[in-house]
Amino acid sequence: MPEIIDQIFVLLKHWLMGYVPSLLKPVVSAILSVVPVLLAFPLLFAITTVLERKGLGRMQNRYGPNRVGPFGFLQPMADGIKSLTKEDIIPRTADHLVHLLAPVVIVIASFLVYAVLPIGRNMVIANLNAGVLFFFAVGSMVELSVFMAGWSSRSKYSLLGAMRAIAQMISYEIPLVLASIVVIMAAGSLSTVTIVNLQATYTGIFPHWYVFTPWGLTGFIIFMIAATAESNRCPFDLPEGESEIIAGYYIEYSGFKFALFFLGEYLGMFATSAMAITLFLGGWAAPFSFLTWIPSYVWFFAKLLALICAFIWIRGTLPRLRMDQLMNFAWKFMLPLSLINIFAAGVWHYMPAGASRWLVVTLVIAVACVLLSRGLRRNQWFHVRTYRFAS
């Protein structure tokens, strides 16, 4: 029975496919596998915006939206209707076509990456041989669309925001890729499906998630930090740093185009989180073998939601970094650390299983961490100060 529930969508699709003339089969099958993604993630976006506003509210001793619809959950709908009916302003000096294309491209790019994300057992749109590479390749299109948005608006703030955004995104893309290399080394495949399948096995009750190794943990942390930066989330939300450059690259966007940027950004955040789950947290695999009766997609979304909550939590707490610190952190800490992590993963591979390799690898990473954070602090040595008082 659990298997049936687990596979219910797959079975449903098969059953539906039975009624489709064979000529149309590939198309219909593709549509059937795409439509759930096109529905689920925008819905998740809607839910997340409310959750975020409510969660932040709770952290700040208030309720957050609770009037619009039950518990405020119709808020995104209202926002959507409002955006839809809002006037669309394009600045006179703007580059109209590029201005229009930018939000479209960002949404497309954000959606495309979901093609390789397995959201459940046997539930993936396309099991590509080079899935992870596809993810990064398509993901990098976002940078271009951000540039398009910032540049075409022809406003100083938007351009500044776009330049910031691109600089930040390209800086964190490298650690993002390098952090995932360790998993690929262990899995021996670029296919996300294979990677998850490998993690969905258990020793005793414990699964083989890559996060449960020293290099996996390091990789996961690097990946998550880089993902935060990639999706412009606090504390890396400099491109739209309200207090500095007002709204960043989408400063001139109104109406639904603005909403599309929002959508794109959140979809990007979900996608990178989902990728982190896929690579390090076992994708749709249950955390304990005795919990496998819970459907795989539930696990996937549960993990995703947990990561989203972490994002919200961090957003509610931290101030944002400065650009130079951000860049230093990427290039002088994250990048070397992820390289060392690859090295550590290599060492792990060549050492015999046992406590010794745990020790050695952990040591390598720890030493690297300490040294690098030293180096980082040398640029700007900060400390908790004590103060004197005038008599």
Next chain:
Amino acid sequence: MDEQLKSELRRQGVVATSLQELYNWGRKSSLWPLNFGLACCAIEMIATTMARYDLARFGAEVFRPSPRQADLMIVAGTVTKKMAPQVVRLYNQMPEPKYVISMGACAISGGPFKQGYNVLKGIDRYIPVDVYIPGCPPRPEALIDAFLMLQKKIDEQYLTGPTRPRHLNADMPSEFIVPEFGEHDLVPTQNRDVWQVPLVNISNAGKNESGSD
């Protein structure tokens, strides 16, 4: 209408409501103010968004720093003549539909400072104001009250027909003259299309008159 609509939405989802209701509901439930404060009243405006009063409950905590994404301009504070062109320009740069709440005595009429040479005697000289909140500063509750009043006002608007609001009517302007700095004063000192005031009945004013009118 408001309560009714809400329960309607809750019960049957959105399909059951008419386009106009849906439109009004969407607009009024998602009023994003422009992140824009001028003076003391702005502090009370901020206080309104803070934990104690929590404007967010109405879905209005999304203070957008850019006018392009804002629906509501809360003119909170004294509009000086030096600032007036900027305020008008910001208002102009907001996309329709847009609303203005004039918060505090200063924004309505210049308030305590109206005798000043650099103080604009009310922002409604240049842009149309939807709701006025008297007070100096108005309490946060008063702002919420005005907010609800604005929501009510939106709720009563028609989508079509001759009484439809300004933004749905192609003949009505959506941007207003941005005054310029003159040698002594702003030029022009008011926008006649926006600012229509009852004339003082000079013959009567100042004379004895029953207060019970």
Next chain:
Amino acid sequence: MLGQGILKGLAETARNFFGSYINKDRLTTVQFPEERLPQIEATRDFPFLVYDGTDWDQGMRCVSCQICEKECPPKCIYIVKSADKKPDATGKPQFYPARFDIDISVCMSCQICVEVCPFDAIKMDVDFELSTTDRFGGLLLNKQQLAKSNEYYNKIHPTEAAAVDAALADERAKADAKLRQAAEAKAAAAAAPPTPPAEKTVVQ
């Protein structure tokens, strides 16, 4: 260690987050239109005119001395003094304001009018829900709109109003005594013309 401070901060927000579900202190929101903060006695918003008794026009305490008009810093009070006199609550003939307007679109709620009024005729209201869509119609309060009963005053500022009432009663008693005296005097010297009621001096 790098990150310690960040973790501490995260713990703090988490505490507030979960606390908001159990601890009232951590969820300070007052859901305004339905819930209201307890009325603080001293609160002031806009002035109103106190009247005694039931007839707002007759019982109005204001004697149109125009001190408040002069002292109001932004000059938002507009008074037209009556030509005739009418008896006040004590029956003493007084001037009354033929017209008394306060432009609350200008008023800065400074309470100076209240402070300077020698007759306890003008007091501060607590009503703040005065938002309007009509600037000229809605924000110029005339005499009638301004008039609120003494009971209302007692309701919103009990302590202060009690003191005022006591003082007024005192004065009234004095005035009554005087009147009685005068009446007695009148009775005693029936031929003598009645003395006009003593004009009350303005005391700060």
Next chain:
Amino acid sequence: MSPLSGYLLLSALLFSIGLAGALTRRNAILVLIGIELMLNAANLNFIAFWRYGPNPAALTGVMFTIFSISVAAAEAAVGLSIILAVYRHSKSINLDAMNSMKG
């Protein structure tokens, strides 16, 4: 027309477009882009030949393309940097202006 010749023709066309661009435009960045385009046209040839060639298992075409892409990337980096450096001197990225610098 066999698939291979289709690809080859396309590649030739791309090459010519790149060439035309490099020849007709005076903007240094565009010229560089044209050159990149020609390189890419060559890559297409490699892949097409690998795909339809006699020995697809050898992977040479694929490997060659990968290397070619990397070299092209490096070339783009250096080329654009040169343009920047020249621009700093001549305040122009117009090739004519750069030429006139020589004297």
Next chain:
Amino acid sequence: MTNHPYLPILVLLIGGAGFAIGPLALAWIWAKKFSPQKSGPSKNAVYECGLESKGDAWIKFKPGYYLYAIIFLIFDVEAVFLLPFAVAFGGFTPTQAIDMLVFLLLLVAGLVWACQKKILSWI
């Protein structure tokens, strides 16, 4: 038509594009039908904190951004080589891994050089 592996991706692409363009079209229809677009010289001017924007935004930027882009490009290419290596890593001998290490170290040397030259310091 064969069951091509990229077909679902194509459908996703179309779907995504529809997701973006659909509402935009809807908004456009709404604007046509009910809420007329009203543009004007002041409304369609570039936003700059309420002031009139002076000067052009399209100016010549600092080379700092460009330097980052170069390093990014180089490391991106490096990642391209690293990926197939990582996939096939399981079958390699330590010598081959060391070959890769040498490759990486070369690039790291470049990075260290850039660090030393203060290329990697913002501002």
Next chain:
Amino acid sequence: MTISFFIIAAITIVGTAAAMSLKNLVHCVLSLTLGLVGLALLFLLLGAQFVGFTQILVYVGAVAILAVFAIMMTRSAEPMTNLPPASFRLSGVLIAATVFAVLAWAISSATRSLPSQSSQPEVSVNQIGVALMHQFVLPLEVIGVLLTAALVGAAILAMDETGASR
């Protein structure tokens, strides 16, 4: 020769042709990106998945960014007004057209001698990796050196004179 080939080819040609003829440099780069994406799709069509994605990753993700940055550095975002004289352009186009004609002739004449059919080759990333570390180790190292040299060289060139002394 499937429909997909023609569609993708059209995209590629339109993109690249636009890249070479538009006035605004940023537009050029954006359409070049489109063309290169088309090229990547062609690679995919040819079964070289890895190469196709690499193409997108490197060209769209990095080279395009580099190019737009270079444009922003040189203040050439404005549409170019002073196009070269028509005769100059004509001659360039003519040369290109001639080259194309020659190539096309060569290709069509050689078609018969070309191998025309083979089975769809299966190339997995794994194979590439193995090949890379077995047959292509030396090129790999050379590329490493090249990339490092390019990094250093490009950085030196792009730095300001003042910047270098910082």
Next chain:
Amino acid sequence: MSVLTESTIALSSGPVTDPGASQLLEVSMGPQHPSTHGVFRMDVSLDGEQVVKLKPVFGYLHRNHEKIAENESYLGCMPYTDRLDYICSITNNWAYALAVETLAGIKVPERAEYLRVITGELTRLQNHASLVGFLMQDMGASGTPLMYAFREREKILDLFEALTGARMMCNYMRFGGCRVDAPAGWLQQAQKVIDAFPKFLDEFESLLRTNEILMARTQGVGRVSKELAINAGLTGPMARASGVNYDLRKVDSYGIYDRFSFRVPLGEFGDVYDRYMIRLLEMRESLEILKQAMREIPAGPIMDPGTKIRGFRPKAGEAYGRIEAPKGELGFYLISDGTGNPYRFRVRPPSLINLTVLEDMCLGRNVADIVIILGSVDIVLGEVDR
């Protein structure tokens, strides 16, 4: 003899940049900008993101305070002072009352002095609390610190409302005392708030005192040397963060400040972090003062019986009265010509003068730094532009 070298006085020139290297981006930040704390504007020239020139532009909230006051009675000026630094109306009242008292030689009764100290220090608490909140907001924390700060501020505002009737515009002090006495139970209520305040400070500090991001962003940013601080007339926490030991509560001991024992925290580096920390520490000292004042407050009258509030006509002459407002030295310079209106009414606003060094602090820094530097100055436009 001169300790000041010219270089400390002249604007320090920005880092050398080749003018041809890149074009400067001329941006105006403000008047509508999320983090200019009102309608302040800075015309900034950016090289990339680095500031090479910064000119503050004032006057967007110039409400002609001084001119209006010339036509108001001495009493009528009082509510206007509320609206100067609208976050701390009570200290403004105090400074003005002090100036008039100096001008006319009025004595203030004991209890009124205590009430002034209590309300004044409460004002300092809420000002500093909201300032650190705003500073964090400028730094990009999505509201949480600000919300916490305002949560505490609301408690203090409740106290103000219970005492004076208004949350912000208290209009509480009068020359010769205070307008009203504390109502029954007010002092106990205040005591409660004061007792609970350290908890908030602890919470706030654990949220953000040792936060690495905060330290990295604020330490070493916007430094002002001690010499420059003195020469540029910086006062208040700004000056003390630069190590200038100048607290008017100690220097002038106006009112009854000599009765309380409290310490003056001094910074060492004069950077944003110091300014932030000085404020946190000052809040603790204010709590000390409050505790002592709450303990010692006597009963008695709250107004000098000899002072006529309405129709007040001081003798011709002039006076400068100043207090240590939360933002620095707030002075009122009054000239009387013997009539009922001040002949000249001048406000010496601390935040305007603290802004003198804004450009020095910002040159060579990043856009993101300007924002927090400005935030750390603690300006209120009502006072800057008046």
Next chain:
Amino acid sequence: MNLEAIKSEIEANVPGCRLEIIPNTSPSAQHSLLVDSAHAFTVASFLRDGASVRLDYCSNVTGIDWPLKEISTKTKVKKLVDGVEKDVDEIVKTQTGGYLEAVYHLYSMEQRQGPVILRMRTEDRTDRVHLPSLTPLWRSADFQEREAFDLFGIIFDGHPDLRRLLMWEGFVDHPMRRDYVDPDDYEYEPTAHDEVLKRAKEHQAAEGGL
């Protein structure tokens, strides 16, 4: 150190300066020192650097407008009127003012004393009145002098950046001068005070209102 001592010390150190103590009869007793503008800068720099005073901190800078005012004082004079000696009220008219004044409040942070109040007066009240700027000595005077320039129209010579501070560029008046007249931007005020009413009448007459 009282003002007399400071005055004599300055006089000893800055030859040729004309100083005058302006007494303040109000209870505040804050007397001030009037300096001639020619020597003001030297005097001020002596005050700043002189070891005895070290007025290192300039707190407040402002302008004051003293329009020309005739003060008539009645004095009783014995006079022969028609041969009879009578007490006659004679009105003596004295003119004061007619100048703008810049006032500096100086303190010493080092020695914790002050204020020493420094005044400078312009020649007249025309549009181009000059005073030396003390901003080179005290940076804190920077904005305040600009403000005085803006609102009073005192031109401070030697100020590094003398522009309008509060009003916009292009504004021509100096609104804090006492003879400044507000622009007539009257429209309508519900509370019609007399003067407002007068203006209302004018405006409505001009616009053909009621």
